[in-house]
Amino acid sequence: DTGVSQDPRHKITKRGQNVTFRCDPISEHNRLYWYRQTLGQGPEFLTYFQNEAQLEKSRLLSDRFSAERPKGSFSTLEIQRTEQGDSAMYLCASSLRTSGSGANEQFFGPGTRLTVL
């Protein structure tokens, strides 16, 4: 257990439905990241926050995807009008941005596995 939790762990939905995932990072971590991982591939970066500000979004994040971190603590990732191609594991990670840190260490949650039927 890394201290990063995600809810739900599994989600099955029908094409066209909206889904929302939640991530609770390690409490003192100011950076929060979302990644997507499909079978046999490494995680792909989607977006990240520093505190409540969303600082970068990948081109993978289409208009149907939106992420928020309203109070700089937990974050939500919403997918609207889901498509079968959205089926994947959605991973959340957190880290503490300190200029003196030498480690590229992000702490990952267990992920939310989304299946779109």
Add this chain to the structure above:
Amino acid sequence: LAKTTQPISMDSYEGQEVNITCSHNNIATNDYITWYQQFPSQGPRFIIQGYKTKVTNEVASLFIPADRKSSTLSLPRVSLSDTAVYYCLVGPLIYNQGGKLIFGQGTELSVKP
């Protein structure tokens, strides 16, 4: 960010030392080499990071030659629980470059009894 190349899969037996090599010919001066481990149905976990020469921690060792165009992750005396996917990442420290980690396909290590 530097592209990495690593074997798709490797097999080993319990008690053996496993060395996974990663090639990164276009590594930049400010790039670090970082390895993550991922078990099935879990998120990746940081193992080790280095810039040059050798780094060792309680889990693994990382060997980086002088030209830094490759690196080798060494796992001493593996056990069945070391069966996982191992990712080699090359890039600047995340607090400099904005945070994202760029993962390749990784190396799937299978440890057999």
